[in-house]
Amino acid sequence: MLRPIAVVAALAAVALAGCGAGKGSGGDPANPPAQPYSKRSTAPGAVARVTPADYRRPIATYKRYVGRQLGTLLGEVAALRAAIARHDLAGARAAWLTADARYESIGAAYGAFGDLDAAVNGRPAGLAGGIRSPDFTGLHRIELALWRRRSTRDAAAPAGSLARAVARLRAKVRAMTMDPLEYSLRAHEILEDGIHLQLSGQASPWSGSALVALRAQVKGTSVVLATLEPMIARRDSSGALPQARRALRRLSTTLARLERAHGSLPRWDRLGQRDRELVDGLAAGVAEQLAYVPELIDPRPPRAAQRPFGDSG
Amino acid sequence: MKRRAFLGSAAALGAGAAIDRVIGPGGGATAAQAAGSPAAGAAPIAFEGAHQAGILTPAPPHAIFAAFDAIAPSRAELATALEALSERARRLTRGYEALLGAPGEGPTPDSGILGPRVTPDGLTVTIALGASLFDHRYGLAARKPRALKPMTTFPDDALVTEECHGDVMVQLCANGEMTLLNALRDLMRATRGSLAPRWKIEGFLPVSKEAGKPRNLLGFKDGTANPDTADRGLMDRVVWARDGEPSWAAGGTYQVVRIIRNRVEFWDRVARQEQELMIGRDKGTGAPLGRSKETDDPGYPSDPDGERIPMDAHIRLARPRTPETEGSRILRRGYSYSRGLDLSGQLDMGLVFCCFQADVEKQFEVVQKRLAGEPLIDYVVPTGGGYFFAPPGARDSQDWVGSGLFV
Numbered sequence: 001m002l003r004p005i006a007v008v009a010a011l012a013a014v015a016l017a018g019c020g021a022g023k024g025s026g027g028d029p030a031n032p033p034a035q036p037y038s039k040r041s042t043a044p045g046a047v048a049r050v051t052p053a054d055y056r057r058p059i060a061t062y063k064r065y066v067g068r069q070l071g072t073l074l075g076e077v078a079a080l081r082a083a084i085a086r087h088d089l090a091g092a093r094a095a096w097l098t099a100d101a102r103y104e105s106i107g108a109a110y111g112a113f114g115d116l117d118a119a120v121n122g123r124p125a126g127l128a129g130g131i132r133s134p135d136f137t138g139l140h141r142i143e144l145a146l147w148r149r150r151s152t153r154d155a156a157a158p159a160g161s162l163a164r165a166v167a168r169l170r171a172k173v174r175a176m177t178m179d180p181l182e183y184s185l186r187a188h189e190i191l192e193d194g195i196h197l198q199l200s201g202q203a204s205p206w207s208g209s210a211l212v213a214l215r216a217q218v219k220g221t222s223v224v225l226a227t228l229e230p231m232i233a234r235r236d237s238s239g240a241l242p243q244a245r246r247a248l249r250r251l252s253t254t255l256a257r258l259e260r261a262h263g264s265l266p267r268w269d270r271l272g273q274r275d276r277e278l279v280d281g282l283a284a285g286v287a288e289q290l291a292y293v294p295e296l297i298d299p300r301p302p303r304a305a306q307r308p309f310g311d312s313g
Numbered sequence: 314m315k316r317r318a319f320l321g322s323a324a325a326l327g328a329g330a331a332i333d334r335v336i337g338p339g340g341g342a343t344a345a346q347a348a349g350s351p352a353a354g355a356a357p358i359a360f361e362g363a364h365q366a367g368i369l370t371p372a373p374p375h376a377i378f379a380a381f382d383a384i385a386p387s388r389a390e391l392a393t394a395l396e397a398l399s400e401r402a403r404r405l406t407r408g409y410e411a412l413l414g415a416p417g418e419g420p421t422p423d424s425g426i427l428g429p430r431v432t433p434d435g436l437t438v439t440i441a442l443g444a445s446l447f448d449h450r451y452g453l454a455a456r457k458p459r460a461l462k463p464m465t466t467f468p469d470d471a472l473v474t475e476e477c478h479g480d481v482m483v484q485l486c487a488n489g490e491m492t493l494l495n496a497l498r499d500l501m502r503a504t505r506g507s508l509a510p511r512w513k514i515e516g517f518l519p520v521s522k523e524a525g526k527p528r529n530l531l532g533f534k535d536g537t538a539n540p541d542t543a544d545r546g547l548m549d550r551v552v553w554a555r556d557g558e559p560s561w562a563a564g565g566t567y568q569v570v571r572i573i574r575n576r577v578e579f580w581d582r583v584a585r586q587e588q589e590l591m592i593g594r595d596k597g598t599g600a601p602l603g604r605s606k607e608t609d610d611p612g613y614p615s616d617p618d619g620e621r622i623p624m625d626a627h628i629r630l631a632r633p634r635t636p637e638t639e640g641s642r643i644l645r646r647g648y649s650y651s652r653g654l655d656l657s658g659q660l661d662m663g664l665v666f667c668c669f670q671a672d673v674e675k676q677f678e679v680v681q682k683r684l685a686g687e688p689l690i691d692y693v694v695p696t697g698g699g700y701f702f703a704p705p706g707a708r709d710s711q712d713w714v715g716s717g718l719f720v
Contacts, residue, residue: 296419
């Protein structure tokens, strides 16, 4: 499981380290000289820099969306528990897919959820003992029970904990604070997580539901982009947002075609090589375009130009 | 794509004058080096030319063979992606000042894994097209090279579907692995959303002070009997496609790539003499059995019954050196590979066989049929690969490999 906070920190570090790389053969390559801030090219003319205050409205809008999704998720988890309680394996699996996709559609909020994210969406990776760790709980613990173990009995206790975790999240969402920088990065990184965790087969190995999750992530990304659109559009001289939107639409259309062809979205590990390459390639194409977005709306103040390493004075 | 292209051309402007590849008497590429080129001290192998580089040019120690499938939504976008491959390849092979990125300019333009100054490092980028690209999707069926078809499954093959075929093959060769990885990342990024990776394999050649051809992972000299790339007339007959090809394809060549695993643990449990009888060469010197030097003629007329070199020895079947069989010669340009273990704990290593020829059926496949059932086959297992057509080279700095398909 990628820990969103750590990812943000790492990315911020990369972004900062990358600032000022540039021309000139002098200086230490590990500490390259800075480009003057005035040479920035993506916010031309009189468009002001984004500040954290600009994020108030988008984040408020997004939090309302998350609140609605969590409300729906609460009902879906109740349906999952009911199917498990009556030992209806097929019904439980269907309910699990619905609930898992719901949670995947609010990926920009994971960082703000804190430990509750792991309680809902934790993965065995990083836990001593892996799937046998007592700390492995939540949706994927239930996935293990329903698919690999074909057991509703084994899913009962984790489903109870899941319902409690989702209820706590729902209660918390209104008071939750979201960091503007993290929110801007999630516009790009929800899809990066989709590629890294879902399309690699790691995240949902037993249900094979990567395509279902990916579709929810595409939706979640679109929601984030919609809240940020006014901010991005004013600064997007190279058309990054329309290109990203086009790429997202192509991916959505392809997923819809696969769903029509198979009756429902097929297991990721059963998809033919050509279709798998198509989804992989389109998702990677989306990520390539989305990567231009966060820097356009970076809420941090500009960093002072750094003196080249070894420069005197 | 547009932004990437912009960055690419911007960088090209700063990268010095274009350099022409000169096919010298050696047939290999030499380069006229432009003054002020960032590549000072490491002559680039020019991307442009009548034929693509990476075919007759000497094989440097490292290679990547990467197969892609086209996912471009239209014929125009496929053309854009292929053009981008050439555009980026031109820059990569010439050397450049890397764009590491500046504040406000988005993702880092170049990987930066070679530092701020990227030298050519012997890099060649060879682009080839598979038969599947000429299906109904892009309306290219009428332009298919005459002899292009999907790779045949031979009786001794054990093909793994995921590592076979492909719409586009990109062969990268260079002196250093980092140069290859920089090029691969750059080319994949420039074509993301249009070309989806299908399979890839990395190869290497020994860096050895030993004279003659390099050894393969069976411990034998390999490639000794290759046709002389300096002999232009011979190359015209053996390598370059001509008769009956669509006009855009003249000057191209058919490329066969085969991943041939060597069962090295099993092979190492075989006595030297048995190995030599299977190959037909001395393991120490590389000379044909009963001869003294690697380059000596095997002298089959003096050994009509295979007393010295068995009739089913690999080199004898592959090239019997009779007037009837000389028309099936091929130009081999293979690499060794090594990657991981299988479930039995055995090493997965062997040969990335690669050869170029004017006609796959009349050359590679004829050789392959002669080799069917050879004793060596117990020790080698073809598991992947494909047939491709490498179009003629880009004519000039505006042209790109495959442009003739779209005019």
